[in-house]
Amino acid sequence: MRMYVKRQGFTLVELLVVIAIIGVLVGLLLPAVQAAREAARRMQCSNNVKQIGLGLHNYHAAYNQLPKQAGGSTPPGTRSNVNFLSFLVGILPFVEQQSMWEQISNPSTVNGNWPAMGPETWNTGYDPWRTTIGTYRCPSDPYVSAPGQFGSNNYACCIGDGIPWTDRGGVDDANSTVNPAADMHLRGMFKTRRVTGFRDTLDGLSNTIMGGEIVCDAGRREIIAQPVFIDNGDNHFNPTHPKCTANAIDPARPQFYVASAELQYSKVDEWRKGHRWMCGLPMYTAINTIRPPNKESCMSHNSDGREGTYTVSSRHQGGAHVLMGDGAVKFITDSIEAGNQSVGIAVPGMASPYGLWGALGTAMGKETQTLE
Template structure:
């Protein structure tokens, strides 16, 4: 038998109890295994997560805006296709109606006799369902024109600009040929009238007055754009080149008036006649949406620039810093 085993055999009951007690006391004073986090560690993790979210959010927002901008450009392309179908059918680009006090009339066909503007005139080429003519019944015709003013036209809305399908209309422009309604459908796109402001008024007070040869319409001899009061511009007259001339584009809207009728360029139905709502000029560069009102300027809610439809059907993004002279020239057809 070894010395170790002999000593172990000689250990008595009292020694065993003392050894066991010593082991228990030692275990009681040993630190327990940690299973949680300290406050410092928790705050550090939260800080790291916050930094990562701060880095990711701008990228996500940029990706979303990029998708909305592409959608906006695609809508303008569709408008361009519809306009070219119109031009092929009628041998001229659409006119812009009679004036801001008039609404589109399904009984009046297409052309200078149509009091509604360019959007109504190309709507049939956009697969937009429109009400049928009701020429026999005057009351039904009035109702049709009134209902038309609040008919949503999703193609005419930019996805980057907030707003509902219907928004408030201004009572200052009560129509001659329809009943005023408080909520109407509006457009984010406007036709190019050029660099010369014709300053069109509300138009004749009745259909009979407008049909008379003796009626004095606003003089548009100096109009150098493509779509304006009762216009019939042909492609041959766009001597500046179809690929170098604006046909239409996004319009500036005051960001403070997205949902009301306080911006005079965004307060009427898209099925109105020529108005600040339906046409813009290139007398000033495009403006990014702000709380200011630029009722004659093109512009948009996109941070990178304003989308413009050219007469050849192409769509280009025009930077807000474009030289004023260049922008002005691209609005003229000569």
């Protein structure tokens, strides 16, 4: 007698149902995985900001002042950095980059003949200038420097709520002539080419922004990544100049500039926001508290990194990190109150016209606004 054994298995309909259920679950899971990864990247970015804050505090503890933004040296008869080194150079030993600091602070004959503290910050032949420091990069920003180009960065110091004179602070390249007319507009914890310290922050360290995030320009005409020129030779005083705002932004894609807007990298490819961590010109390593986070940036003149409105910006959703003077890291949303955007600093000591955002950027404005 034959014995028949009933085989167990899935029918075609059952198999299709299982596949459909798995597909739905994967579709639900992927956004959660992406969100979790971005949360981890944002946390690492916040940690980098914290490390820079600790580096600044340790620098201040060692030297009783903050590192100069656009400082350096001008030794006679040699190539030099012409007083354009950013604050990020000064804190290298305090963010576990002692070996990089030793390369820069000593003369070198590697691939050339370089003076102590390095050559011009636009010289791509110098190895340290081509090196990207991991602590200075936010993992949410995917930009990678091309081989042989400058090292990039995502963090900048706060130079306050002024525009004029903020590129050089009224100080010449030899660091010998100071124009007092610049003083009215240098209102942040960092003042370009000037020595500052915590003692100068009369508003309180916990109420004053010391630095913030910026986005590396990747050549996609994004408003968060690259400044617009207002015109050849013009000075920039109005934060909402139509050549930077209404006439420059694509109405169909408001996160991008129109094709006719004149951007910095259209002149020299290396002149891009966030593309030179060692350079103290404001486009590369400075922010001011005028335009709210993730708005457009705008600059004077048709040249490299001049004064302008340089916004805090990031690849995070809805805002960006800022570093407070006491070392705390805050996430500021794009909707922060930013006052009257159509005026500038008219008289010395005036309250910031840019609301809470502007008040947080001034070191001695005596404003009462604080971040909760």
